[in-house]
Amino acid sequence: MNSSILIDISQLRVGMYIQLDVGWMHHPFPVSSFRVASLDQIATLRELGLTEVRYVPKKSDPDLKELVPAAWSVPAMDMPVSNGLDAPVVNAPVDHEAVRRRELLEAQNRTLAVCNQRFTEATRQYQLLERAVSEHPDQARTKGDALVSGCVTELLENGDSVIRLLSEGVGERNALHPINVMVISLLLGRSLGMKSVELHDLGVAALIHDLGKLNLPPNLRQPTPSMIPRERSRYETHVGESVAFAMRMGLPDSVLTAIAQHHEMADGSGFPLRLSGPALGRSSQVLALVNRYDRMCNPSIGVDSLTPHEALSVIFAQLKSRFDSVVLGAFIRMMGVYPPGSIVQLVNDRYAIVASVNSSRPLRPKVIVHDSRVPKDEAPILDLETVPELGIRRSLKPAQLPRDALDYLSPRQRICYFFERAASPGPDEADA
Numbered sequence: 001m002n003s004s005i006l007i008d009i010s011q012l013r014v015g016m017y018i019q020l021d022v023g024w025m026h027h028p029f030p031v032s033s034f035r036v037a038s039l040d041q042i043a044t045l046r047e048l049g050l051t052e053v054r055y056v057p058k059k060s061d062p063d064l065k066e067l068v069p070a071a072w073s074v075p076a077m078d079m080p081v082s083n084g085l086d087a088p089v090v091n092a093p094v095d096h097e098a099v100r101r102r103e104l105l106e107a108q109n110r111t112l113a114v115c116n117q118r119f120t121e122a123t124r125q126y127q128l129l130e131r132a133v134s135e136h137p138d139q140a141r142t143k144g145d146a147l148v149s150g151c152v153t154e155l156l157e158n159g160d161s162v163i164r165l166l167s168e169g170v171g172e173r174n175a176l177h178p179i180n181v182m183v184i185s186l187l188l189g190r191s192l193g194m195k196s197v198e199l200h201d202l203g204v205a206a207l208i209h210d211l212g213k214l215n216l217p218p219n220l221r222q223p224t225p226s227m228i229p230r231e232r233s234r235y236e237t238h239v240g241e242s243v244a245f246a247m248r249m250g251l252p253d254s255v256l257t258a259i260a261q262h263h264e265m266a267d268g269s270g271f272p273l274r275l276s277g278p279a280l281g282r283s284s285q286v287l288a289l290v291n292r293y294d295r296m297c298n299p300s301i302g303v304d305s306l307t308p309h310e311a312l313s314v315i316f317a318q319l320k321s322r323f324d325s326v327v328l329g330a331f332i333r334m335m336g337v338y339p340p341g342s343i344v345q346l347v348n349d350r351y352a353i354v355a356s357v358n359s360s361r362p363l364r365p366k367v368i369v370h371d372s373r374v375p376k377d378e379a380p381i382l383d384l385e386t387v388p389e390l391g392i393r394r395s396l397k398p399a400q401l402p403r404d405a406l407d408y409l410s411p412r413q414r415i416c417y418f419f420e421r422a423a424s425p426g427p428d429e430a431d432a
Contacts, residue, residue, distance in 0.1 A: 004056045012042050012053060015061030019054040034373075035060070044348045047389055105380050115418040116170045119183075122147060123175035126207065130175075133211060133245055141249040148182065148203035152196060155186055160360045160422035163187060165340035165353075168412050176416055177294060182206040183417055184290045191334045191359060192282070192327065202283040204251060205258035209287060212241025222300035236271050239263055258283040262291055265322040277324060285324040289331055292319075297341070297415040308339035308354075308415055309395040336362030341415040343396045347389070351396070351405040355381050358422050364388070370405040379408075 004019055012018070013036070020032045033056075036042060045053065057064075125147045133140035155161060163184075171179065185206040189199050213221045220227075220235050227235065243260050261275060261284035268276035270288070280288075296311035306314065312335060320328065335357060338344055342354045344367065352367035364385035371379065384390055398411040 003058070004054045006052045007055045008052060009046060009050055011055075012036065012045065013064055014038060014042070015064050017056040017059035019056060020050075021054055040349065047348060049389065105378060108381050111420055112164070112167065115164045115420055116167050119166055119179060119416060119418045120171045122151075122179045122182075123171035126175040126178055127172055129208070130211065130214065133208075133249065134214070137245070137248040138250070141251065144204050144207055144249070145200075148186075148200055148207060151183070151186055152199045152203060155190055155199070155419065156196060158419070158421045160358060161187060161190075161419045162356045162358050162422050163335065163340055164356045164418050164420055165412065166416040166418055168410065168414070170416055176414060177298065178207050178210060180294050180298070180416055181209065181287070181290050183419060184294070185286050187359060187419060188286050188290060188327070188331055188334060189283070191330050192286070194282075198254075198283070201252060201254045202258065202286060205246075205255045205262070205283060206287055206290070208246060208249075209242055209259050209262045209291065210238065211245040212238035212243070214245075215241045224301075236263075239272050254281075254283065257281055258287050260284075262287040264288060266324050267321045269322060280324070282324075282327070285327045289315075289323045289327055292323075293331075294415075302413060305413075307342050307395065307397060307411075308335070309337070309342035309344075310397070312337070312339060313395075333362060334359045336365055338365055338392055338395060340365070340417060341412055343398055343401065343409065343411055344392045345394050345396055347391050347393045349393075351401055351409065352382075352392075353409045353411060356420075358385075360422070361385060365392075367392075368409065370408045372404060372408070376408045376410070 015036065017035045018033070125143055129140045129143040129147075132143065182203050186199060186203050189202045194202065216234065216238055220231055221238075223232065223235055239260060239262070243256055246256050246259055258281065261280055264270035264273065264275045264280055264284060265288065266277040266280065266285070268274050293311055293315065296306050296314065297308055299305050312332065315323070315328070316332065336354075338354050338357075340354050340356055344352050344354060346352055346367075346369070351370040354365045355368050357365045364383070366381045366383045368379050369382055374380075382390075384392070398406060401409065401411075
């Protein structure tokens with residue numbers, strides 16, 4: 001057994017093996033016992049506010065013996081030598097921190113797998129709706145109502161919800177936009193106080209707002225700067241075509257209105273009718289904002305994509321007049337300054353990707369931190385609410401990451417979200 005002593009934080013040096021007497025949720029390191037490998041780690045330990053750390057001399061670099069000589073004089077406890085015959089079996093001590101960390105990681109992976117699966121299934125249901133809408137609009141309505149009703153029911157029963165970044169490649173590609181817009185619109189609608197029926201109609205409108213693009217040639221389904229006026233006019237007809245599909249499905253006027261206005265802007269700069277704020281319904285305003293945000297994060301041309309933080313910043317700084325101020329304010333509060341999928345640098349200079357945001361506590365998201373000592377598929381999600389000293393310093397573009405951090409964090413080529421119930425804080429989190 002290796003003996004340890006407490007030393008002042010000022011005595012800490014690279015090469016020392018230390019044990020942290022705090023739960024791993026209260027520090028950014030993947031384990032609580034480790035050899036200090038860099039000055040950055042020492043700086044991080046000081047940022048945690050620790051005054052003392054537990055030092056294990058026998059597992060530290062021998063060159064450090066003169067720094068804390070008294071520690072090296074502590075005798076190691078001798079273990080009895082077993083002859084393998086009569087000696088009782090001595091079980092190795094259980095590393096409770098490692099067990100807890102593994103259990104938490106497994107729980108996080110299970111939750112993500114459920115969100116991935118539910119989003120993927122939603123994209124498949126949308127594809128079935130899309131195939132049915134021309135010949136069997138009644139069947140398409142049934143499928144849409146069922147999909148949205150399930151989401152609304154769960155959302156209203158959840159209490160606080162977490163907006164979760166999904167895995168790369170999840171879902172059917174041609175259905176990612178409508179499902180993304182539906183999910184975010186429902187979350188925003190609820191944060192604005194919409195009730196069940198209003199939320200359902202908003203969700204259906206969000207789900208089918210682009211159905212009219214089925215009647216457009218593929219090259220005109222997304223606007224581009226190179227479009228000539230005739231092509232742009234043809235593209236804009238998808239709004240009316242979508243309304244026509246919704247009418248054939250027998251959907252209520254509230255759904256038709258939201259679809260008809262999903263490209264109208266509060267300042268009158270939208271299309272097709274150039275309506276302005278007072279003429280726009282609340283669901284239309286929600287749908288217009290969410291639709292724009294998703295297109296900025298997931299454009300048809302990948303090189304034009306913005307990170308979620310960049311998209312939110314551009315909307316707030318440059319496009320604020322185009323959106324209702326109440327709706328935009330609620331959206332920013334819900335998504336946080338750094339929405340899921342944002343690449344960030346923490347105050348201790350480590351790189352991370354925002355994995356999820358609790359819509360009721362958006363300023364302290366959960367992040368996956370780059371740590372080369374932990375395999376990327378075992379990297380736990382760190383809740384910044386439990387370690388307030390590890391706030392976010394700034395947002396980054398993926399191209400600004402060092403190569404190893406870029407490979408480790410794997411920024412998403414497409415940003416997709418789903419929601420999950422916000423977990424109640426555990427004992428450690430509640431005390432933080």
